[in-house]
Amino acid sequence: MMNINIVAGGPGNLIPDLSEYREKDAFWIGVDRGAVTLLDSGIIPDEAFGDFDSITIEQKKAIEKAAPGLHIYQAEKDKTDLDLALSWAVEQRPASIRMFGISGGRADHFLGNLQLLYQALQRNVSAVMIDRQNTISMFSPGSYTVLRDPVKPYVSFLPFTETVNNLSLEGFKYSLNKCHIALGSTLCISNELIRSQGAFSFTEGILIMIRSTD
Numbered sequence: 001m002m003n004i005n006i007v008a009g010g011p012g013n014l015i016p017d018l019s020e021y022r023e024k025d026a027f028w029i030g031v032d033r034g035a036v037t038l039l040d041s042g043i044i045p046d047e048a049f050g051d052f053d054s055i056t057i058e059q060k061k062a063i064e065k066a067a068p069g070l071h072i073y074q075a076e077k078d079k080t081d082l083d084l085a086l087s088w089a090v091e092q093r094p095a096s097i098r099m100f101g102i103s104g105g106r107a108d109h110f111l112g113n114l115q116l117l118y119q120a121l122q123r124n125v126s127a128v129m130i131d132r133q134n135t136i137s138m139f140s141p142g143s144y145t146v147l148r149d150p151v152k153p154y155v156s157f158l159p160f161t162e163t164v165n166n167l168s169l170e171g172f173k174y175s176l177n178k179c180h181i182a183l184g185s186t187l188c189i190s191n192e193l194i195r196s197q198g199a200f201s202f203t204e205g206i207l208i209m210i211r212s213t214d
Helices: 033-040 057-066 081-091 107-122
Strands: 003-007 026-031 047-050 069-072 096-100 127-130 134-139 142-147 154-159 163-170 176-182 197-202 207-212
Touching (some): 026 033, 081 107, 107 127, 154 163, 154 176
Parallel strands (some): 047 069
Antiparallel strands (some): 127 134
16 A cells, blocks of 8 residues: 655745655655645655645646646635645545645644544544654544654644543653543643653544654
């Protein structure tokens, strides 16, 4: 199964080195200005989505020439360009979806993009948002393993639903045992692993995990 990497048009200084994600089975999607970012990084987008109203005519022509699959939409539409790209990606049933260039800049765009993680979760597709400082993922009830990351050592958990029930954390500096976390709680902000790996589990709700660095 392939891994799909989606690059949107967020601030370039927040996008990590994309060459680190150029596995043999990687499939690349550029969203609007994100397609230009891919070309500038020496990566040919396999698909490109957007209204492309934020780039120059020359940049648009370069995308049209390079991308095998091009999806052009009107600027006025009911879904964002990233939503359209993610919906297409989910339909491919990939092993995972990684999204870059979707944080920083406008807060409404970022919060809207965060909602898209839930869209993928509902379809049982693993999706994650990645920038230079943060990695954000979303989970349904179950048990999960977390490996220590020296680059992003801080691990925070936030409820996406009204409550997250029976949350347990093992192998963390601050452990929990079947704790109920309500929407608005900051109890699980800025934790750290004390071993090479830890675990978390919960029985109800939807949970956001953020791994970050200062």
